[in-house]
Amino acid sequence: MMIGNSTFSYFVLGGYMQVGSLRYLYFVLTAVTYMSNVVSNTCVIVVICMTRSLHEPMYLFLCSLFINELYGGVAFFPFLLLHILSDIHTVPIPFCFLQIFCLYSYVNVEFLNLAAMAYDRYVAICCPLQYHTHMTTSKVLISIFVLWLYSFAKVLVTVFLNIQLTRCRNIMDEVYCKNYSVVNLACSDTTVNNIYGLFSTVITILVPLLPILFSYMKILLVCFSGSKETRQKAISTCAPQLASLLNFSFACFIHILQSRMVVSGFPEVLQIFLSLYHMIIQPILNPLMFGLQISTIRNACKNLFCHNKQHTDLM
Template identity: 65%
Template sequence: MKTKTMLNSTSSTSSYFVLEAYLHVGNLRYLFFMLTAVIYVFILISNTSLIVVICMNRSLHEPMYVFLCSLFVNELYGSTGLFPLLLLQILSDVHTVSRPLCFLQIFCVYSYGSVEFTNLAVMSYDRYLAICCPLQYNTRMTVNKAVTFITVLWFYSLVKFLVTLSLNIRLPLCGNVLDSLYCQNFLVVKLACSDTTVNNIYGLFIVFITILVPLLLILFSYTEILKVCFSGSKQTRQKAVSTCSPHLVSLLNFSFGCCFEILRSRFDMSSVSTELQIILSLYFLIIQPLLSPIMFGMQMSKIRQTFIRLFCSKVTTVSAHENQ
């Protein structure tokens, strides 16, 4: 307790933050390190493989797969913002992170979340056009338009959190202890010695446009899709289920993780065990990058067949040469 008080009284010139949420688990740290490393390697391999599949096969150069490619790139981006530092902290006895690295992680994690949710919203609009306006789909959603959508959503998300970062960096801080496993924007702002009205107003504005605007697009898209499903043929309903189910699962999973993290960082969660809080604080940063390639890779037959044809044929060719 004494150490925590001492750290919290650190002057604004402190060059590092202390991540306090790490549990002392003794030799189990090596087990946690191995599990985390395996998860990270799987995320890297699975998402990269699907990006390669989409890029190399011309039959997948369609708007839906362009959006998926953007999604897989974002999973790699968000994971790289979390895992390297997480792995380092698991093995470390002193859980500190430099200020520049902490602010860089804040930027990566939050921009990842914005790109993810916005990308899923645009994908829901793409599914709306494919199911509700099938005859006009090829003119209303082209590859060039998909690339434009992706460019705008990435630029919008990165600029939005560059402004957040610039507002936070200027704050003088009266402490350096963050009750988290990774750097979080709201926890840093809470340490400020000066007035944070501008930061809080801009933060609420960012939450509003990051969540509400994409949510309205998602609700509109799926309301229209449901109308077509109820009034359409059995074949239409089957098409809607097969193309929308991976997207819906991914969307609900990510929304759950984000909602819990927002609640955990802003409200008293002392009634929830520390271990459960730790697991759920990492949920949207770990489960989503794991789930996306599995859901879209396994459920979408065109990707699955292309993946098998591309990689299995190479393995067969290599084996044939070795036998010769």
């Protein structure tokens, strides 16, 4: 089978060589993490969908964010669990490119979704009288569709450029498929891939970062000049978004740093964990932060599940 003038039909993932006798421990920890991801994100999505009072722009963006966490998890965790237990760590080339597409589009959607949520809070706090005019349900749904479509299109170009390369090697020291690592296996000219990869990375960060900085600067100005009640409202709704943004930005920075630099002096297990940080911590952190911090979601959870429990007891 030949893809992009390559004589290989699979890639070998060398990052699993250190798993050894601890594979069952890693498997259990990974399985528990994945189940936590699925349960927590699904739970909040169900609460938002079933609570009519939460059918507002901010919660629609949140729903998109939690769906993205499930999307990234499906592309990552089952693959990881399978290889932890397996003695053969090969992955077919088409599946490797599919995983790259899913994981990198997940990262793009995450950043853009956080940017859209920051703008939503800016309009709600700084221009409250115009909020229902600017942030209608139809506009919010269109913006969610556009940010997902844009992310898919941008990453599709990355994958297409990678497919065209001729590869003379097929072994990479990773536990999942990374675009930069796959490009480094090529023995053909990778100038276009490197330029587009750098451009794509900068755009992935800058496009959402500008509206985020603008939104929160305006929100801070309102907080300092507003009443105590205004400050409390702004903090309660913006704190989870800022925490999520900072955590994901840090995780992606570590991921980029590890992909492009040789990091020595750290245990290999720690290096692997840091490379997986953005896929492991963020999907669990988001529903916990938003669910616990935003009172409307907390109350909706209590009302929904307490009502279901009471209904079951009556039966």
